[in-house]
Amino acid sequence: MTVKKSFSRRRLIQTGLVGGVGAIALAACGETTTVETTKIQEVEVERIVTVTEEVPVEVIREVEVIREVEVMAPAAGPENTFSIGPITAVRMGAARNLTPWNPRRGGTIVHGSPATINNLDPLHMPDGWSLMAGGQPLYDGLIAYGTGPTLQPWLAESWEVSDDLMTYTFHLRNDVKFHDDTPFNAEAAKFNFDLWMDPANTPGAVANIAAQIERVEAPSEFDLVIVLKELNVFFLNDLVANQGGVVFASPAAIEKYGEDLTRNPVGTGPFKFREWKENLSLTLDRFDDYNWGPPWARNKGPAFPDTFISYEMTDVAAKMAAFEAGEVGFMQHYSLAELQPFFSDPGTSIHLHLIPGQPWYLQTNASLFPTDDVVVRRALIHATDRGTVTRGVTLGFGALAGSLLVPGTVGYNPELEGMYEFDIAKANQLLDDAGYARGSDGFRYDSDGNLLEVDFPDTPNPFSQPYKLNIEAAIGISVATPNIEWGTAVEGYLKGIHTHKWQGGVGMEGGVVMNTVYNSKSFGVPGNRAFTWYYDDELDALLDAVKQEPDITKRAEITNKAHQIVMDQALGIPLVEWGSLFPANTSLVGGSVFHGISQTPYTFDLYSLDEND
Amino acid sequence: MGKYLIFRLLAAIPVLLGVLIIVFVLLRLIPGDPVDIIFSGRGGGASSARTTPEAVEALRASYNLDRSIPVQFVLYVKDVLTGDFGRSFRTNIQVGDLIKELFPQTLQLTLAGMGVALFVGILAGVISAIRHHTWIDYVGQFVAVFGVSIPDFFFGLVMIFIFGIWAGWLPAISGDKPIGLVMPAITLGVSSAAILARLTRSSMLDVMSRDFVRTARAKGLVESIVVWRHALRNALIPVVTIIGLQFGSLLTGAIVVEVVFTRQGLGFELVNAIVTRNYPVVQAFVMLASVVYVVMNIFVDTLYTYIDPRVRIQT
Numbered sequence: 001m002t003v004k005k006s007f008s009r010r011r012l013i014q015t016g017l018v019g020g021v022g023a024i025a026l027a028a029c030g031e032t033t034t035v036e037t038t039k040i041q042e043v044e045v046e047r048i049v050t051v052t053e054e055v056p057v058e059v060i061r062e063v064e065v066i067r068e069v070e071v072m073a074p075a076a077g078p079e080n081t082f083s084i085g086p087i088t089a090v091r092m093g094a095a096r097n098l099t100p101w102n103p104r105r106g107g108t109i110v111h112g113s114p115a116t117i118n119n120l121d122p123l124h125m126p127d128g129w130s131l132m133a134g135g136q137p138l139y140d141g142l143i144a145y146g147t148g149p150t151l152q153p154w155l156a157e158s159w160e161v162s163d164d165l166m167t168y169t170f171h172l173r174n175d176v177k178f179h180d181d182t183p184f185n186a187e188a189a190k191f192n193f194d195l196w197m198d199p200a201n202t203p204g205a206v207a208n209i210a211a212q213i214e215r216v217e218a219p220s221e222f223d224l225v226i227v228l229k230e231l232n233v234f235f236l237n238d239l240v241a242n243q244g245g246v247v248f249a250s251p252a253a254i255e256k257y258g259e260d261l262t263r264n265p266v267g268t269g270p271f272k273f274r275e276w277k278e279n280l281s282l283t284l285d286r287f288d289d290y291n292w293g294p295p296w297a298r299n300k301g302p303a304f305p306d307t308f309i310s311y312e313m314t315d316v317a318a319k320m321a322a323f324e325a326g327e328v329g330f331m332q333h334y335s336l337a338e339l340q341p342f343f344s345d346p347g348t349s350i351h352l353h354l355i356p357g358q359p360w361y362l363q364t365n366a367s368l369f370p371t372d373d374v375v376v377r378r379a380l381i382h383a384t385d386r387g388t389v390t391r392g393v394t395l396g397f398g399a400l401a402g403s404l405l406v407p408g409t410v411g412y413n414p415e416l417e418g419m420y421e422f423d424i425a426k427a428n429q430l431l432d433d434a435g436y437a438r439g440s441d442g443f444r445y446d447s448d449g450n451l452l453e454v455d456f457p458d459t460p461n462p463f464s465q466p467y468k469l470n471i472e473a474a475i476g477i478s479v480a481t482p483n484i485e486w487g488t489a490v491e492g493y494l495k496g497i498h499t500h501k502w503q504g505g506v507g508m509e510g511g512v513v514m515n516t517v518y519n520s521k522s523f524g525v526p527g528n529r530a531f532t533w534y535y536d537d538e539l540d541a542l543l544d545a546v547k548q549e550p551d552i553t554k555r556a557e558i559t560n561k562a563h564q565i566v567m568d569q570a571l572g573i574p575l576v577e578w579g580s581l582f583p584a585n586t587s588l589v590g591g592s593v594f595h596g597i598s599q600t601p602y603t604f605d606l607y608s609l610d611e612n613d
Numbered sequence: 614m615g616k617y618l619i620f621r622l623l624a625a626i627p628v629l630l631g632v633l634i635i636v637f638v639l640l641r642l643i644p645g646d647p648v649d650i651i652f653s654g655r656g657g658g659a660s661s662a663r664t665t666p667e668a669v670e671a672l673r674a675s676y677n678l679d680r681s682i683p684v685q686f687v688l689y690v691k692d693v694l695t696g697d698f699g700r701s702f703r704t705n706i707q708v709g710d711l712i713k714e715l716f717p718q719t720l721q722l723t724l725a726g727m728g729v730a731l732f733v734g735i736l737a738g739v740i741s742a743i744r745h746h747t748w749i750d751y752v753g754q755f756v757a758v759f760g761v762s763i764p765d766f767f768f769g770l771v772m773i774f775i776f777g778i779w780a781g782w783l784p785a786i787s788g789d790k791p792i793g794l795v796m797p798a799i800t801l802g803v804s805s806a807a808i809l810a811r812l813t814r815s816s817m818l819d820v821m822s823r824d825f826v827r828t829a830r831a832k833g834l835v836e837s838i839v840v841w842r843h844a845l846r847n848a849l850i851p852v853v854t855i856i857g858l859q860f861g862s863l864l865t866g867a868i869v870v871e872v873v874f875t876r877q878g879l880g881f882e883l884v885n886a887i888v889t890r891n892y893p894v895v896q897a898f899v900m901l902a903s904v905v906y907v908v909m910n911i912f913v914d915t916l917y918t919y920i921d922p923r924v925r926i927q928t
Contacts, residue, residue: 116885117704124705202675207668262705278704278714280788280877311786314881315872318785321773322875325785487645487890490653516663527652527664 085397086343087336087581089352090595091408095296098349099590099609103304107608109589111310112319112331117282120273121262122247123195123254124204134282134310136600137303139247139267142170142189144240145508145597146296151236154294155184155248155268156224165231165550172222176292178250179272186218191251193226206246209238233550234512240597268292270303270604284308296594297604304591304607329589329610332601333581335462336395347587353595354579356409357513358505359401360390362456362463362573365499367533370452375434376477377570380454381420382427383474389466390576398576403567406577410552411510411559416567424474431475444476453478456500459489463502463575494524496533503529504578508597510559511546518566519543532571539565587611618911625907632903633896637689640892641682647702647890648673676702676892689896699893703885708897711882716901718789719878722801722870723863725794729802730809730859735845735852737806738813742848743840745818753810760807765866769800769873787874797874801866805859812855816848823847850921857913861906 081090090096113133119125120135143159146152156170176184196203196210203210212232217225228235239246253266265273270293271284286303293300311328313319316338322328324341333339342348362384370376386400402417436444436452444452454471458464458481468479484492492498507513516522520540522530542562549555566572582593582601592605651672652664673679677688692699698708741753776796777785787793820826821844829839868880879898886894 116881119704121705199671202672208664211665211668259700259705260707263710277789277877278706278711279881280875311788311875313786313875315875317770318773318873318875321770321777322785325773325778325781327784327786485645486888487650488643490649491644491646494649519663522663525652525664525666526649526669529653 084352084399085336085395087350087352087397089354089399091354091356095592095594095605096351097592098584098606099586101298101592103299103591103605103607104609105304105607107305107610108307108309109305109603109606109608110327110329111308112313112322112328113310114313114319114332114334116279116312116314117276117310119204119262120265120276120282121259122192122206122249122267123201124262125206133312134284134308135265136269137271137284137308137603138265138269138273139249140176140269140292140294141245141247142239143236144245144294144296146294151240152295155189155292159236161236165233166228168226168228168235170224170226172224173292174222176268177289178253178268179266179287180250180253182250182252184248184268185221186224187221188251189224189248190216190218191254192246192248195254209246212238231548233547233555234509237507237509237512271308274307279312281312282310284310293604296596297602298592299604303603308603323583323585326585326588328585329608330582330584330593330601330606333583334578335393336397336581337392339581339583340395342583347585349584349586351582351584351593352579353582353601354399354406354408354577355506355595356406356597357507357510358404358409358503358517359406359577360502360504360575361401361404362467362500362575363503363517363529363531364571364573365496365531365533366569366571367496368499369450370436370446370477371454371499373434374569375430376436376452378420379427379430379475380471380477381570381573382423382430383471383477384467384573384575385422385470385474386575389463389470390578392462392466394576394578398578401574401577403563404572404574405510405513405559405563409510409513410508411514411556411563413560413563416563419567420570427475431477438476442476443472443478451478452476453480454499455480455482456502457482457484457489457492457498459484459486461502467500490526493531494526496524496531498531500573501531505529506597509555510563511543511555514559514562514566515543515547518562518571534569534571536565536569614915618915621911621914625911628907629900629903633690633900634686636896636899637686638682640890640895641685643890645890646678647676647892648678650889651702698897701886701894702891703889703894708893711894712879712897712901715877715879715882718876719864719867719871719880722794722797722867722876722878723860725798726801726805726863726867726870727856727860729798730805730863731856732806733802734806734809735813735849737810739817739840739845741810741814742817742821745814750814753814757807757810760803761811763803765800765804765869766873768803769796769870772796772800773874785875787876789877793874793876797870797876800874801863801870804866805863808859809852809855812852813848816851817844820844820848846920850917853913853916853920857909860909864902864905 081088081094081096083089088096111134115133117133117135120138122139141154142156143151144154155173155176157173159168159170161168172184172186172189174185178184178188182188193210193213193216195201196206197213197216212228212230212235214227214229217227219225232238247267249261250266253264254261257264263276270287270290272287274283274285276282284307286306288302290302291300311322313322313328313331316335319328319331319333320338320341323331336352339350342350364371364377364380366372366374366377371380387396390398403413403419405412407414431444435447439445446452454477456464456467456479460483464481468481471477471479489498493501505513505517516528517530518532518534518539519530520535522528523533539562542558542565546555546558546562549558580595584593586609588608588610589606590609591607593601594605595601648669652669670679677685680688689699696709698712700707701711737753737757741750744750773785773796776783783796784790784793787797826839826844829843830836834843867878868884870876871878871880879901882894883898885891886898
């Protein structure tokens with residue numbers, strides 16, 4: 001996940017931990033290691049009982065049923081909206097209504113962002129968080145995922161790909177202009193691409209896109225041609241990746257402001273820049289000339305509210321207080337536990353946006369003792385009580401994950417879900433059979449007398465402590481949870497000195513996500529989130545091949561094969577399918593919200609209902 | 614006096630240089646690399662192109678981080694002498710601009726907190742002293758212990774809950790509205806006010822029993838003049854020392870308060886910069902804090918001469 005929110009996440013987690021650790025601690029405290037199997041099972045039972053009290057158990061079952069009907073190449077549909085406890089969960093980027101559609105012009109919408117804005121210059125945006133934290137309405141993308149896996153037009157009306165899959169021709173809209181009144185055309189787009197590709201610049205997230213491109217041409221005013229260096233069927237996917245996709249700044253503004261564009265961003269989006277008070281707020285005004293909304297937006301004309309304000313609220317308690325005081329209309333959030341006070345409030349609507357890609361899971365390092373033994377890795381998955389470990393965040397309402405891809409991702413295979421059922425007895429049996437006997441202290445040792453100990457740094461994160469309680473009691477493998485500050489932990493992960501890392505992954509294409517995480521070429525390089533250190537020629541070959549396979553069904557098959565190897569080798573412990581929570585105060589904000597596959601909500605169809613405006 | 618000030622300011626230069634060297638070197642010695650952290654925040658999973666080692670090295674070189682620490686230091690000092698503090702690794706904003714934008718906000722909050730602390734602290738201390746061993750004194754002392762003990766972030770949240778949510782009188786998001794300064798200033802000032810109240814009280818009790826107070830009373834001066842002009846002025850000498858120190862702690866206390874009240878300021882930026890190893894920002898902010906401390910110390914030392922004419926500066 002991203003480092004930029006590490007400070008905010010720390011705050012978030014502090015509260016979340018209480019619930020998660022508390023639940024397990026209550027059940028597991030004062031216990032000796034000889035009867036822990038029973039104890040953990042009791043925890044599991046207690047969890048189900050609690051859930052039953054709050055929502056009918058059928059709701060949870062319903063989630064499971066939906067999982068089973070998913071197909072490998074997914075399609076969007078009404079079945080992608082369902083309830084998880086008190087919230088409405090939305091999968092595959094389905095739009096959902098906050099209020100009945102009755103748009104109102106004027107007023108202000110206030111957004112509480114969980115992250116800081118890092119940069120508003122498309123060249124230097126280090127990640128998607130700057131867009132997510134409020135910068136999205138400034139810019140338009142070239143293309144996007146709509147309400148399904150099919151790519152949709154945006155600034156590009158249509159596009160063609162050459163037979164060799166190396167040349168992409170985009171036909172741009174002819175009615176678009178930047179906020180500074182200069183036209184958006186092929187030259188302007190080329191200007192941006194050339195800037196990203198210029199070796200003299202050190203681009204941010206667009207670096208990965210720029211690195212794929214041989215050259216960009218503008219043969220006519222509205223035709224943009226991109227020629228790739230090497231075959232990559234995911235190129236279009238990459239253009240919409242990174243939470244907001246490639247976005248374009250006005251060439252005139254780039255020349256005028258240079259490195260200071262981040263403080264004077266000029267895009268083509270429905271809102272134009274007014275001011276950015278660093279670490280406090282971003283204020284945007286409606287761009288009255290806007291008339292090129294994407295096809296999935298209901299409102300394709302100028303935005304409804306006069307003003308859009310996004311506060312950078314990294315303190316969870318402060319954000320909750322501002323939301324409760326009615327000073328914030330909608331928020332982005334992760335911990336359901338912290339939203340509990342609003343469950344019974346009819347004026348608050350809470351949606352969970354589930355993003356394709358990987359679930360929340362623990363990566364397991366296959367190069368360190370004792371997780372270099374596949375038996376230990378498998379036993380760890382069998383023994384992990386996913387519901388309890390994640391309860392501190394999800395309150396037990398998440399859809400538990402059984403594999404390392406989530407439904408709705410290309411290459412997802414529902415059959416893999418049942419590969420490692422929660423079975424502590426089986427986990428113990430595996431370890432016993434492999435000769436890892438328990439010592440007098442209840443922990444397991446190998447035949448040379450080495451303690452079986454894994455480590456899961458608490459950076460902090462909401463899972464380290466519950467996982468420790470769970471695993472130590474269940475199978476007698478010691479879990480170290482050193483308190484390591486984030487920057488230090490990053491260095492440790494890149495050197496491969498930690499056993500577990502908590503992680504998630506965003507991506508419509510399973511092949512994309514798996515490639516960065518499990519391809520051995522990714523190990524040791526920051527930004528690839530690849531910490532398994534598991535070398536396998538067959539896996540590498542599959543992951544290399546998937547980038548060259550134009551047929552989505554075949555791609556899904558190849559991805560599935562790679563996924564099977566990863567699952568068979570137990571390179572990760574699946575926890576829960578979770579995403580971005582979107583609590584809204586429906587007396588302040590109305591309309592409909594849509595995320596696409598990113599964590600960034602698009603604001604096209606939101607309008608202000610604030611009476612005080 | 615002028616000579617004294619020049620001497621003190623010159624003496625501050627090696628102090629500041631020492632601070633800079635320590636910060637500069639320590640930052641680079643602690644584990645965690647800024648470029649690793651920047652790339653790790655990029656969410657590479659959404660893009661099919663793997664991050665290459667070359668891209669990582671290119672960014673490292675652009676920040677001069679591929680050079681040795683002494684070379685980096687020389688390059689940095691050269692830039693600083695021309696007024697260039699570098700650009701933030703995170704936002705690419707000039708650190709000088711960042712300070713210009715954020716420091717006044719933090720200073721405003723610190724001064725407002727100091728104002729609350731001085732007004733409440735000294736007033737409460739004096740009243741407690743002249744009414745000592747009455748219920749007013751006991752209540753005052755109880756509140757003071759409470760004020761010293763309560764953490765800023767908790768007190769801040771309680772304030773937001775009462776005045777922002779229940780009563781709705783004050784905004785929960787302070788932002789940069791003038792009205793938004795009220796709760797942060799009280800939150801920030803409360804613990805210093807408590808410390809000052811306790812100190813002023815004991816100092817006043819000590820002074821009130823001195824001979825010159827008896828003399829003043831014997832002269833037939835009104836009690837208020839005895840207390841406020843004669844006694845307080847003498848009682849303030851130890852208090853002023855503490856005020857200087859408290860100013861420093863308020864400046865750092867502002868970090869928490871700014872985050873709780875969603876206010877702009879150096880606080881969050883500095884914490885985030887340390888977490889992400891944003892070297893230019895940490896270096897500049899620590900230097901700024903050092904300058905404030907040094908200046909505040911000089912200011913307090915010269916203030917003595919005005920409060921107590923017996924203190925004369927010798928250079």
